[in-house]
Amino acid sequence: MQTQMDYQAPSTIDAALQLIDDQGYQLLGLGSSALRSTDIKPKDHKLVSLRKVDGLAAVQVASGSLQIGATATFDDLLRSGLLGHYPALEQALRATPEPHQRNTCTLGGAVHDGGACFAPVLAALVAYDATAQLVSRKGSSSRTFELLGSGGTQQQVASGTLLSKVVVSAAGLPVSAYVALDPIAGRRPFQGIAVGLNASGGVVQTIRLVLAGFSGYPIRLSAVEASLTGSELTVEQIEQACGKIDESALQSSTHSSAYHLHLVRALIRKAMLPLVGSGQGTAA
Secondary structure (H helix, E strand, O other): OOOOOEEEOOOOHHHHHHHHHHHOOEEOOOOOOOOOHHHOOHHHOEEEOOOOOOOOOOEEEEOOEEEEEOOOEHHHHHHOOOOOOOHHHHHHHHOOOOHHHHHHOEHHHHHHHOOHHHHHHHHHHHHOOOEEEEEEOOEEEEEEOOOOOOEOOOOOOOOOOEEEEEEEOOOOOOEEEEEEOOOEOOEOOOOEEEEEEEEEOOEEEEEEEEEEOOOOOOEEOHHHHHHHOOOEOOHHHHHHHHOOOOHHHHOOOOOOHHHHHHHHHHHHHHHHHHHOOOOOOEOO
16 A cells, blocks of 8 residues: 655745644654655655755854754764864764765754664764754753763653754863774774863863763763762773773663673773873863
8 A cells, every 4th residue: 555645845944843733744854865665654644854944954163162953964064174173073973884874864863863873973962061952833942962861761852842953062171082992893883982071280170971872872971970080090090980880871682781891991991091191181
């Protein structure tokens, strides 16, 4: 049985919200502008795309922050020339292995859909304490990416609410990076860690450590951060902090928590040990 489909691509957010709220249209996945017959289900016969909304693909710096429209692709970001102050975000974008994913994946897709291919970028955004600007017919609001689900579980955006842009600031984090696991059997894993660091005189003032790829959404290592904050960054301190990992957040249906614990410790060491005695992390 063939399903008849109605597809709309309005030029304004207000028109898109009206279609969703008043006429029952469903938002077409922001990770791709293409429609595939295998994606269409009977309930999906009314679909709305945001690809033609004016300004929604813009990437710019304003008020000292990087502002990214919801439909800007990963490749748009990499080509923008604006990521110099956001190395963790650039490295996370490049961790997306397939060119076709970088050409179609968007931050809007990351917020609305989640999933492994978005994991590195979402972790970097949590590390920067980035903010999602949301719009609905009731008005606009903002929410940090941490509130969207840094505990490993995605918090769904309310029905009738759309992401308009993401605001990222590197203020207070002079050092940031995204570090991935080394390839295993020739395959690049999605697991990695995003780091944001500010140190003074070798003592950690602020640090954010966010795991990617261990669940559907980033996991912030708050206990590890607390162990490092206020301490001198040394090999011994890093090893002690590795003992503060919350194993309960690493549960998996495919691997034991002990295996994931080993991977997380390896990532922390890989990200943090090069900073010991380097003087990095100190604000200019």
